[in-house]
Amino acid sequence: xxxxxxxxPAVVGGLASGARPGDALDALDTPSLxxxxxxxxxxxxxxxxxxxxxxxxxxPHAKAHRCPDIALxxxxxxxQGVCCQKVTEAACFAAAGLRDIHISxxxxxxxxxxxxARLASQVQIxxxxxxxxxxxxxSAALLAQGAHARVLVEVxxxxxxxxxxxxEAALALAQAVHRLPNVEFAGIQAYHGGIQHVxxxxxxxxxxxxAARRITRYLKAFARAGLDCPTVTGGGTGTALFDAAxxxxxxxxxxxxxxxxxxxxxxDWGEAIRFRHSLFVLTTVxxxxxxxxxxxxxxLKSLSAESGLPRVPDAPGVRCQAVYDEHxxxxxxxxxxxxxxxxxxxxxxxxxxxxFNLHDEVVVLRGRTVEAVWPISARGLSR
Amino acid sequence: xxxxxxxxPAVVGGLASGARPGDALDALDTPSLxxxxxxxxxxxxxxxxxxxxxxxxxxPHAKAHRCPDIALxxxxxxxQGVCCQKVTEAACFAAAGLRDIHISxxxxxxxxxxxxARLASQVQIxxxxxxxxxxxxxSAALLAQGAHARVLVEVxxxxxxxxxxxxEAALALAQAVHRLPNVEFAGIQAYHGGIQHVxxxxxxxxxxxxAARRITRYLKAFARAGLDCPTVTGGGTGTALFDAAxxxxxxxxxxxxxxxxxxxxxxDWGEAIRFRHSLFVLTTVxxxxxxxxxxxxxxLKSLSAESGLPRVPDAPGVRCQAVYDEHxxxxxxxxxxxxxxxxxxxxxxxxxxxxFNLHDEVVVLRGRTVEAVWPISARGLSR
Numbered sequence: 001x002x003x004x005x006x007x008x009p010a011v012v013g014g015l016a017s018g019a020r021p022g023d024a025l026d027a028l029d030t031p032s033l034x035x036x037x038x039x040x041x042x043x044x045x046x047x048x049x050x051x052x053x054x055x056x057x058x059x060p061h062a063k064a065h066r067c068p069d070i071a072l073x074x075x076x077x078x079x080q081g082v083c084c085q086k087v088t089e090a091a092c093f094a095a096a097g098l099r100d101i102h103i104s105x106x107x108x109x110x111x112x113x114x115x116x117a118r119l120a121s122q123v124q125i126x127x128x129x130x131x132x133x134x135x136x137x138x139s140a141a142l143l144a145q146g147a148h149a150r151v152l153v154e155v156x157x158x159x160x161x162x163x164x165x166x167x168e169a170a171l172a173l174a175q176a177v178h179r180l181p182n183v184e185f186a187g188i189q190a191y192h193g194g195i196q197h198v199x200x201x202x203x204x205x206x207x208x209x210x211a212a213r214r215i216t217r218y219l220k221a222f223a224r225a226g227l228d229c230p231t232v233t234g235g236g237t238g239t240a241l242f243d244a245a246x247x248x249x250x251x252x253x254x255x256x257x258x259x260x261x262x263x264x265x266x267x268d269w270g271e272a273i274r275f276r277h278s279l280f281v282l283t284t285v286x287x288x289x290x291x292x293x294x295x296x297x298x299x300l301k302s303l304s305a306e307s308g309l310p311r312v313p314d315a316p317g318v319r320c321q322a323v324y325d326e327h328x329x330x331x332x333x334x335x336x337x338x339x340x341x342x343x344x345x346x347x348x349x350x351x352x353x354x355x356f357n358l359h360d361e362v363v364v365l366r367g368r369t370v371e372a373v374w375p376i377s378a379r380g381l382s383r
Numbered sequence: 384x385x386x387x388x389x390x391x392p393a394v395v396g397g398l399a400s401g402a403r404p405g406d407a408l409d410a411l412d413t414p415s416l417x418x419x420x421x422x423x424x425x426x427x428x429x430x431x432x433x434x435x436x437x438x439x440x441x442x443p444h445a446k447a448h449r450c451p452d453i454a455l456x457x458x459x460x461x462x463q464g465v466c467c468q469k470v471t472e473a474a475c476f477a478a479a480g481l482r483d484i485h486i487s488x489x490x491x492x493x494x495x496x497x498x499x500a501r502l503a504s505q506v507q508i509x510x511x512x513x514x515x516x517x518x519x520x521x522s523a524a525l526l527a528q529g530a531h532a533r534v535l536v537e538v539x540x541x542x543x544x545x546x547x548x549x550x551e552a553a554l555a556l557a558q559a560v561h562r563l564p565n566v567e568f569a570g571i572q573a574y575h576g577g578i579q580h581v582x583x584x585x586x587x588x589x590x591x592x593x594a595a596r597r598i599t600r601y602l603k604a605f606a607r608a609g610l611d612c613p614t615v616t617g618g619g620t621g622t623a624l625f626d627a628a629x630x631x632x633x634x635x636x637x638x639x640x641x642x643x644x645x646x647x648x649x650x651d652w653g654e655a656i657r658f659r660h661s662l663f664v665l666t667t668v669x670x671x672x673x674x675x676x677x678x679x680x681x682x683l684k685s686l687s688a689e690s691g692l693p694r695v696p697d698a699p700g701v702r703c704q705a706v707y708d709e710h711x712x713x714x715x716x717x718x719x720x721x722x723x724x725x726x727x728x729x730x731x732x733x734x735x736x737x738x739f740n741l742h743d744e745v746v747v748l749r750g751r752t753v754e755a756v757w758p759i760s761a762r763g764l765s766r
Contacts, residue, residue, distance in 0.1 A: 017766075029494045029766050063708060085709045105709065108669040108680065108725055111412045130670055131724060161705075161712055162670040162678050193707065286491040287513055287545040295545050297491070300737045301765045306689040306706075322544075323689075324576065325446060325736050326468045326488065326765060329544055341514060342491055353708050354683045358740070360763055380743055382684045382709060383400075383412050 017363065017373070025368040030284040030344065031298035033359040035374075037366050039278035040258055041073075046275060047240065047257045048077045054244040057251040059083055059102060059233065064255030065356050066378035068096030074258070083233075083253050087112045087119070088381035094123045096377065102233065103127040104189060104253060106134055106154065106162055112383065113137055117145035126150035128189050130164050135176055135183070142182035150186035151177045152231060157214040159192045167221030174227055187231030190215045191253065196238030197263060201270040208242035215248045237264055241273050261352040262311045277313060279362075280346040281355070283328065288341040292332045294318070296345050299326040303347060304354035310347040315339060320347070400746065400756070408751040413667040413727065414681035416742040418757075420749050422661035423641055424456075429658060430623065430640045431460045437627040440634040442466055442485060442616065447638030448739050449761035451479030457641070466616075466636050470495045470502070471764035477506045479760065485616065486510040487572060487636060489517055489537065489545055495766065496520055500528035509533035511572050513547050518559055518566070525565035533569035534560045535616060540597040542575045550604035557610055570614030573598045574636065579621030580646060584653040591618075591625035598631045620647055624656050644735040645694045660696060662745075663729040664738070666711065671724045675715045677701070679728050682709040686730060687737035693730040698722060703730070 019028055028034070051058035057080035062071050071082050071093055081100030084090040090101045106128050107116055119125050120142060129135040129151055142149055153173045156163030164170045170188065177185040195207035215232060222229045233251040235243030240254045256264050259279035269275075281303045283296035303310055305323040312318045312330060317337030322329040328347060332338035339345050349355040356362070357379055364372040402411055411417070434441035440463035445454050454465050454476060464483030467473040473484045489511050490499055502508050503525060512518040512534055525532055536556045539546030547553045553571065560568040578590035598615060605612045616634040618626030623637045639647050642662035652658075664686045666679035686693055688706040695701045695713060700720030705712040711730060715721035722728050732738040739745070740762055747755040 029492065031765055106669045109412065109667050130672055133724060134669075156672060160676070161672075161707065161710060163672055165672055284492050286489045286517075289513055289539060289544075289546055289548055293543070298765070300687065300689060300734075301740045301763075304683065304689075306683060306687075324544065327544055341516060351683075357684045358763070380684075380741070382414055382681070 017361065019363045019370050019373050021370055021372055023370040025365055025370070026344070028282055028363060028370070030282050031302040032282045033355070033362045034280050034282050034346075035362050035364045036278045036280070037364055037371060039276035043258045043260065043275045043278060044074060044077050046273060047254055048079065050240060050244050050273060051252055052078065056244050056249055059251050059253055060258070061104070061253050061255030062093055062378070063089065064259065064353050065376070066381070067356065067362060067374050067376045068093055068098070068378070069372070069374035070258065071098055072096070080251065081124070083255075086382050087116045088383045089378045090125070091115060091119055092378040092381055094119055098123065100124045104191070104233070106130055107138065108134055113141035114145070116149070117141045117147045120149040121145055121147035124150070126152055126186055128152050128154040128162075129173055130154045130162050132173065132176060135173060135180065139180040139183045148182050148184065151183045152186050152189045152233060154189045155215070155218050157190045157192050157211045159194055161193070167218045170218055171221055171225055171227070174222065185227070187229045187233065187250070188215070188218055190218070190232060190234040191236070192234070193236065196236040197267070198238065199267055201268040204239055204267070205242050208239040208246065212243075212246040212248040219248070237275070238267060256352050259352040261307070261355070262309070262348045262350045263307045265311065265348060277348050279349065279352055279355070280313075281310070281349055283345050283347055285339045285341055285343050285345060288338065291335045292338055294330045294332065294339045294345075296328045296330065296347070297326070298328055298347065299324045301325060302358055303349040304351045304358070306354070307351035310349050312345060313348050314346055400744065402746045402753050402756050404753055404755055406753040408748055408753070409727070411665055411746060411753070413665050414685040415665045416738070416745045417663050417665050417729075418745050418747045419661045419663070420747055420754060422659035426641045426643065426658045426661060427457060427460050429656060430637060431462065433623060433627050433656060434635055435461065439627050439632055442634050442636055443641070444487070444636050444638030445476055445761070446472065447642065447736050448759070449764070450739065450745060450757050450759045451476055451481070451761075452755070452757035453641065454481055455479070463634065464507070466638070469765050470499045471766045472761045473508070474498060474502055475761040475764055477502055481506065483507045485535075487574070487616070489513055490521065491517055496524035497528070499532070500524045500530045503532040504528055504530035507533070509535055509569055511535050511537040511545075512556055513537045513545050515556065515559060518556060518563065522563040522566045531565050531567065534566045535569050535572045535614060537572045538598070538601050540573045540575050540594045542577055544576070550601050553601055554604055554608055554610065557605065568610070570612045570616065570633070571598070571601055573601070573615060573617040574619070575617070576619065579619040580650070581621065582650055584651040587622055587650070588625050591622040591629065595626070595629040595631040602631070620658070621650060639735050642735040644690070644738070645692070645731045645733045646690045648694065648731065660731050662732065662735055662738070663696075664693070664732055666728050666730055668722045668724055668726050668728060671721065674718045675721055677713045677715065677722045677728075679711045679713065679730070680709070681711055681730065682707045684708060685741055686732040687734045687741070689737070690734035693732050695728060696731050697729055
């Protein structure tokens with residue numbers, strides 16, 4: 001059989017949105033991932049101001065967007081660097097000009113460690129460890145490349161995912177970092193993803209305090225052992241307000257704050273801080289088979305639904321009932337509220353991170369006019 | 384600002400898996416989407432034989448895989464053509480050599496209709512309608528291009544998504560197709576996605592029968608009006624056994640049968656037909672922080688979880704507890720069952736369609752050796 005697949009990429013290139021600066025919102029084909037620049041920029045400023053007020057660094061999580069153009073704007077506003085979750089993702093951001101990248105994850109396997117070492121010879125790389133074998137392999141890969149990296153011991157403060165379970169285990173790893181070549185001990189990573197999404201403001205504050213107390217146990221063990229622990233990195237959008245003020249974290253890793261998906265949008269944010277929805281999937285109503293039903297042309301391949309259904313921000317009398325592979329089913333309270341056949345509907349995705357990862361580009365709008373089209377260059381880079 | 388993003392694609396190209404025919408499974412980097420050719424080919428034959436035994440056409444749904452190399456193998460075995468859900472997806476399959484493509488969906492909006500008309504001037508295209516305005520716009524777009532397309536009226540047989548609600552509405556659309564230029568009435572599409580996933584074999588059989596009775600109401604109305612209805616297309620993997628034998632469908636649209644995700648894997652399949660898991664996400668255990676916990680390096684960006692968690696087919700004592708953006712958390716029954724740090728674990732994704740759409744390629748294995756790497760060329764083409 002001839003290699004027919006080779007025909008496709010050219011075609012596919014021609015199937016991109018074709019959106020250009022100056023285009024009207026109404027002219028965009030759907031589904032399109034769109035970013036409201038005014039809301040986005042306000043969100044960036046809000047979090048940066050919060051971090052600076054408390055004297056902590058902001059290191060936004062680039063896994064939230066996988067878009068170098070967004071990361072560069074976060075850096076320009078004062079962010080310390082970015083977090084990436086994967087080495088290939090980090091390589092993409094390094095190529096785009098980011099100079100200080102923290103891989104907020106354990107890296108296991110020879111091809112990944114070799115790429116990490118190559119990156120570390122070009123930009124400042126830090127990375128997590130929670131296992132002696134992983135640390136030894138990291139050190140060996142860096143030594144082979146003649147590169148150096150900063151190492152953070154990941155500690156489990158209640159997330160029950162990765163990370164060492166006791167201060168003694170953390171200390172053993174930190175001491176090993178000091179012994180091994182080409183690695184430098186930089187501190188600990190303490191991230192609790194679960195508490196980011198606790199709905200109540202006061203409950204979230206208490207959860208953040210409990211997490212901070214767990215971190216303090218680790219810091220005391222380091223102090224008793226006479227080990228310096230310059231960096232405590234962690235926190236997220238949901239608890240940033242409390243984490244920044246805790247006196248425990250030196251660096252906040254929030255990512256979703258720039259976009260505010262529907263899951264985060266349902267939190268009680270209290271009075272002190274507020275983020276706006278900036279990220280939407282623009283859709284077209286492709287079927288109105290009954291008086292109350294409207295079906296749009298974006299489904300699971302355009303927005304992520306594992307953290308809950310999308311919201312219809314511009315139509316209060318309309319709720320999303322289901323998301324299928326290529327359809328979203330909307331139900332109106334009454335006939336007059338139902339979006340019209342052929343009309344455009346914006347959806348707030350349930351979860352921003354995997355939604356960005358479904359798109360090759362985000363169309364950036366100032367008001368109702370396209371200002372830019374930013375490639376989501378690290379889309380699909382999960383190795 | 385310089386266009387830094389333009390640096391990335393070159394880098395990203397270098398970040399592909401790099402898998403080559405002849406490579407060993409054990410040499411693949413992770414996460415990788417992998418296909419077991421023996422199981423896949425057996426699944427293709429099983430469904431083709433079922434269709435032929437009952438004298439119905441098989442038109443596999445390409446939205447399940449978005450991979451032209453897979454579609455070409457389905458055609459080679461005797462499939463009539465393919466279904467696509469989106470026009471851009473159809474364009475990719477047309478470029479790859481598919482000559483008979485059914486767009487099993489309504490198409491709304493000028494750019495989409497213009498592309499559809501261009502495609503219809505090159506290959507045989509059929510498409511669904513459920514609205515008179517949609518039909519008129521389709522006819523006008525085809526006329527402008529000098530192209531012709533076959534039209535199927537979509538009828539709602541209980542899915543409660545798109546499709547007309549009554550035989551009278553279906554008849555009115557069919558008669559309009561006969562009046563309008565450049566469109567040819569080909570029949571009806573009757574798809575009920577919900578009943579595909581009914582777990583019990585007998586319950587699924589009864590649901591398929593109810594759907595077939597609803598279709599019969601439409602067919603009787605067409606007969607009474609003296610309208611020929613040559614095609615009844617629909618059905619899916621879960622009900623194919625019953626749909627093929629129903630005497631109502633002329634064409635079956637199954638897609639997942641080639642792969643068998645974990646959702647379909649949990650159905651009671653009875654004795655008459657059986658499909659095997661052929662699609663897996665290959666992962667590495669990147670953290671074993673406790674005696675019972677193993678964390679792998681594939682998350683929501685490598686496998687879809689909105690239809691349920693993945694399964695660990697090779698480790699009976701291990702279950703998946705959670706899928707995060709870039710991690711899957713596995714819990715072992717006891718310490719001896721826990722996958723080792725650094726070991727490889729295959730996961731059966733919960734839902735195959737959106738999982739394929741997360742990957743740029745699928746690595747195709749004969750036993751434990753790479754036989755080919757197939758591009759998922761229509762990945763991301765949802766317009």
